[in-house]
Amino acid sequence: MSSRIPKWSLAGLLSLAFLVPVNAQTPLRIAAAADLEPVLPPILDEFRQATGIRAEATFQASAVLATQIQNGAPFDLFLSADLGYPKRLIDAGLADAAGTADSSTPIVYARGTLVLWARKDSHLPPPSLDLLRNPGLKRLAIANPDRAPYGRAAVAALTSLKLYDALKPRLVTAENISQAAQFVDSGNADAGLISLTSALTPRLASGGAYFVVPRDLYPPIEQGAVIVSNTTQRAAAHKLLDYLLSAPVQAQLAKTGLTPVH
Secondary structure, three states: OOOOOOHHHHHHHHHHHHHOOOOOOOOEEEEEEHHHOOOHHHHHHHHHHHHOOOEEEEEEOHHHHHHHHHOOOOOOEEEOOOOHHHHHHHHOOOEEOOOOOOOOOOEEEEEEOEEEEEEOOOOOOOOOHHHHOOOOOOOEEEEOOOOOHHHHHHHHHHHHOOOHHHHHHHEEEEOOHHHHHHHHHOOOOOEEEEEHHHHOOHHHHHHEEEEEOOHHHOOOEEEEEEEEOOOOOHHHHHHHHHHHHOHHHHHHHHHOOOEOOO
16 A cells, blocks of 8 residues: 555645744733733734734733732733732742832832712613712622722722722622623613723723712722742733823823823
8 A cells, every 4th residue: 555645645744834833923912900801912913013022911800810810820910900819929939020120019100099889771860979879879880899899999989988898789890800890881880880990992982971989988999919939931022011191192191091100
């Protein structure tokens, strides 16, 4: 029996070889806080166009992402919605902020804003602090305070207003801030304490209204970044961080609901 490969098979194999890049770049893998889901994708597209570096983001609650990194998930960069979770990774030797004056402190890339959002067709008054005291408010969506920094901020704000005990039985707890926005948008909650980034998305901006929760009612939502220690793409991760901190991108973040750091 002949072992000679037919000519058409060789031609087919050669044509396939030309279709597969030999040195295809592995995408930069980003663990991104859920409040960045409406914000980050267009920035990553622009980053690719500017540098040729592809980046892909996974969006989850910050605590969930930190746990995944602790368990060895193959991320290169962690963009948290707070400083606490990335600091824990630094302290555990799993991440760093190398290239900065203090590599033991996460790099602050933005600050978040908590808002109260409700649908325009709600039977309740427009969003305000008075809405939180309205007896008609039966279900208030928040992110899980044990996993999501915006959830902690929501609990802090309600506690500052001395409303937490009264509203606790009416809280609808979501896994992350994006899901909290989905709960109220879908009618599974009457209102929600969500991120300004969610409230400014086209869908929520057209379908509802928001009230900015006074910043003195909750601790600052400082959002920190770290590079995962076992990354094989440290230079690319640094380039993306520098890009996020550049003046044009910081201005872009401001338009999507995040406060620039400079």
